[in-house]
Amino acid sequence: DLRAADELTWERLLGLDGSLVFLEHVFWAVSLNALFILVFGFCPYHIGHFTLSGFKVNQMIKGVNFEGLLITMVGYCMIGVCLILFHTITSFLGFRKISRALGLCYLVVKVALLLVAEILVFPVICGCWLDICSLSLFDATLKDRLNSFHTTPVASVFIHWLNGMIYVFYFASFVILLREILRPGVLWFLRNLNDPDFNPIQEMIHLPLFRHIRRFCASLIMFGTIIFVMLYCPSRIIKSLLPSFLPYTTQWHDGVVDEISMELLLLLVFLPALQDQDHTREWLRWAVKQWCCFCAWTLDLRSYLLGDVPVDEHDNVQVGDGEGGAGAAAQPIQPRPAVPDLQDNEGGLGAVHQALLIRDGPTGFQAYIKPKYFVVRIIGLLVLMLASWLLISLIIIVVPIWVGRQIFGLWVEDGHKVYELYTSAAGFYICLLLIRGLSFCTNVVRQGWSTFGARLKEYAVMAVKAVIAFSLLLGLIPFLFGLLLDLVILTPIHVPLHQSPLYFLWQDWFLGLMYTKITAAITFMGPDWWLKAGIEQLYQDGVRNLHLTRILQSIVVPCVMRLGLSLSVPYVFSHGILPFILHDQQLVINVQRRIYPFTLLTVVLVFLLILQFRQFNKLIEHIKNDRYLVGKRLVNYNHKP
Numbered sequence: 022d023l024r025a026a027d028e029l030t031w032e033r034l035l036g037l038d039g040s041l042v043f044l045e046h047v048f049w050a051v052s053l054n055a056l057f058i059l060v061f062g063f064c065p066y067h068i069g070h071f072t073l074s075g076f077k078v079n080q081m082i083k084g085v086n087f088e089g090l091l092i093t094m095v096g097y098c099m100i101g102v103c104l105i106l107f108h109t110i111t112s113f114l115g116f117r118k119i120s121r122a123l124g125l126c127y128l129v130v131k132v133a134l135l136l137v138a139e140i141l142v143f144p145v146i147c148g149c150w151l152d153i154c155s156l157s158l159f160d161a162t163l164k165d166r167l168n169s170f171h172t173t174p175v176a177s178v179f180i181h182w183l184n185g186m187i188y189v190f191y192f193a194s195f196v197i198l199l200r201e202i203l204r205p206g207v208l209w210f211l212r213n214l215n216d217p218d219f220n221p222i223q224e225m226i227h228l229p230l231f232r233h234i235r236r237f238c239a240s241l242i243m244f245g246t247i248i249f250v251m252l253y254c255p256s257r258i259i260k261s262l263l264p265s266f267l268p269y270t271t272q273w274h275d276g277v278v279d280e281i282s283m284e285l286l287l288l289l290v291f292l293p294a295l296q297d298q299d300h301t302r303e304w305l306r307w308a309v310k311q312w313c314c315f316c317a318w319t320l321d322l323r324s325y326l327l328g329d330v331p332v333d334e335h336d337n338v339q340v341g342d343g344e345g346g347a348g349a350a351a352q353p354i355q356p357r358p359a360v361p362d363l364q365d366n367e368g369g370l371g372a373v374h375q376a377l378l379i380r381d382g383p384t385g386f387q388a389y390i391k392p393k394y395f396v397v398r399i400i401g402l403l404v405l406m407l408a409s410w411l412l413i414s415l416i417i418i419v420v421p422i423w424v425g426r427q428i429f430g431l432w433v434e435d436g437h438k439v440y441e442l443y444t445s446a447a448g449f450y451i452c453l454l455l456i457r458g459l460s461f462c463t464n465v466v467r468q469g470w471s472t473f474g475a476r477l478k479e480y481a482v483m484a485v486k487a488v489i490a491f492s493l494l495l496g497l498i499p500f501l502f503g504l505l506l507d508l509v510i511l512t513p514i515h516v517p518l519h520q521s522p523l524y525f526l527w528q529d530w531f532l533g534l535m536y537t538k539i540t541a542a543i544t545f546m547g548p549d550w551w552l553k554a555g556i557e558q559l560y561q562d563g564v565r566n567l568h569l570t571r572i573l574q575s576i577v578v579p580c581v582m583r584l585g586l587s588l589s590v591p592y593v594f595s596h597g598i599l600p601f602i603l604h605d606q607q608l609v610i611n612v613q614r615r616i617y618p619f620t621l622l623t624v625v626l627v628f629l630l631i632l633q634f635r636q637f638n639k640l641i642e643h644i645k646n647d648r649y650l651v652g653k654r655l656v657n658y659n660h661k662p
Contacts, residue, residue: 062093069096086174094137101130128226135225135233144185146241150248151184157256158418160268192244198302202310204328206386210239250407251414258411259419266419269441301453304460316405320398324390332388421448486567493577494559495534500526501584502540503533508588508617518614551579591616 069092073079082088104127111120152166170177196211213219225233260267317323324330392398425444428451433439461480465473507529516522544553555575562568595613603609 065096065100066093067096068099069093072096072099086170087178094134097130097134101127101134104130131230132222132225138237139221141182143237143240144189145178145182146185147188147244147248148181148183148185150245151188151252152181154248154253155256157253157260158267158269159271188244188248192247198306198309202306202313203326204324204387204389206389207326209386247410250410254411255414255418258415263419266423269422270438271441304456312409316402319405320401321392322398322402325392326402328387328389330390332390421445421452424448424451483564483567486569487564490567490569490572494572495537496530498577498580498584499533499537500530501533501581501588502537503529503531505584505587505617506532506536509621510618513615513618516614518611522614551575587620591620 066089070079072095073082073092082091085091104123108120108123108127111123153163156162156166166177193214196208197215200208200213200215212221256267313326314323317326324332422441422444425441425446425448426439428447429439429444465476504524504526507524511532512522512524541556544556547553555572558575559572562571595609595616599612600609603612
């Protein structure tokens with residue numbers, strides 16, 4: 022009986038055995054949920070509401086979008102201020118336990134607010150500034166953006182947050198690349214994300230709030246300046262020098278897929294494809310290295326930037342970077358502070374965090390030779406950096422778009438009116454292929470003309486195989502997938518029954534390419550089956566060891582067969598068989614328009630029923646084994662056939 026009371030079976034959990042244990046679980050779940058909402062939602066909201074009412078500013082934010090969120094954040098801020106005040110008073114009066122508890126509560130509120138500022142507020146501000154600085158590129162005004170925000174505030178904030186996160190991510194990736202080139206210590210003002218000792222939560226707990234605010238404002242100034250130089254200034258220059266080049270075309274009159282899908286295609290397909298290319302990273306690394314060498318030679322800052330100059334004792338050696346250390350004279354390295362004893366209870370929580378912070382001592386610095394007029398040289402370096410950003414932005418904004426427009430102009434009458442996502446993607450890939458081809462030809466010619474001929478033949482065979490494989494994997498399969506998605510989802514949603522649908526095969530291929538990428542990513546994360554095995558084998562082989570026969574047998578033929586059957590069977594039934602059975606023409610048309618989503622729902626329903634039937638049988642066997650099976654012996658079980 023005791024063993025049965027301790028067991029938690031499905032019958033007891035769902036209350037099927039007559040007990041009320043499940044009511045206890047439901048009660049605790051509802052109680053904890055209500056307590057969580059009360060403590061972290063209800064109380065901060067009303068504290069913020071009372072605070073704003075006390076300062077008589079509640080009418081200013083009344084009716085504003087996200088009013089509840091703003092009031093709740095004000096409430097959390099007031100809770101943090103009250104906790105600081107009570108912590109100071111209890112510390113002064115000597116109530117150590119109460120003071121420590123209040124200090125821990127303050128740390129929780131502080132970390133929560135800093136996380137909101139770092140993860141939500143900062144990307145939104147960057148995304149809004151990106152949008153404002155790029156208005157000239159799209160011939161838009163600030164009034165248009167405000168109207169869009171008032172129409173759909175949640176979607177507008179999400180798009181700006183997403184753009185800001187993408188910008189922060191690629192900026193962090195570029196900083197990681199810079200750390201591989203520059204002297205350790207040059208980028209002392211930026212966080213080293215690759216540092217194994219970097220712990221942002223620990224920094225949020227230990228560092229004072231004023232320092233976090235100062236760092237937040239400094240990050241905003243730095244990121245905002247980069248956006249201003251790389252977006253706003255180039256757009257104004259292009260409008261002055263090339264007035265017919267702008268604005269960018271953001272809509273295509275032949276398209277049925279909205280621009281958000283195309284931006285997701287850029288985010289999920291083109292940008293990861295560019296980032297995954299090792300040679301692209303090597304080209305960028307080489308270009309940055311050459312730029313640093315040029316600046317070092319021009320401004321005599323090679324020891325400061327690259328750190329590959331031997332340091333002599335007679336030189337003016339700088340041994341410290343950081344706040345106040347960049348322009349200071351050479352000073353001896355200060356001894357490492359003593360580490361507090363973790364077992365010592367006198368230090369409290371602050372001593373523990375101090376011990377965690379200084380456990381490894383100062384790292385990540387290399388001494389350099391400080392030349393004369395160092396501050397003037399640093400200012401010149403900043404000016405060169407801004408000018409380089411401006412020039413690179415002009416090239417990126419103009420050249421790929423122009424190349425893409427020329428390509429689309431070969432078969433589209435108005436090539437400059439094509440949606441610019443298409444032109445920019447085509448232009449970027451054409452430019453990368455040209456650079457790759459020139460680099461390959463230069464390296465092979467240096468090895469001799471005989472080697473060049475052999476390599477040319479090898480790469481010609483490889484190119485033919487790659488073209489065939491890519492035309493099937495990135496052409497036929499995405500086209501069939503996109504057409505199926507159009508018939509199953511887009512057409513039933515967008516086109517009424519009394520209208521005739523129009524299908525744009527180019528748009529269907531783009532849609533299928535995006536969702537094929539998503540399907541492949543989900544397949545990698547899923548269980549082992551034939552598609553996952555085929556994709557993994559293709560990934561392991563690469564372009565050099567491409568096997569067309571294996572690709573056809575493992576991926577192309579099964580996928581095309583299933584997609585083809587999904588497209589052809591409903592079509593043959595609705596257009597070939599059904600008109601001979603039914604004589605009502607309107608009913609036949611309705612069936613033809615809804616046959617694809619109905620088939621999908623039927624297949625999904627049958628699959629779920631089969632899955633639930635199998636799981637239910639497993640559950641029944643599990644319950645029988647728990648009740649009647651003792652070890653390897655079956656007892657008290659009278660099966661009635």
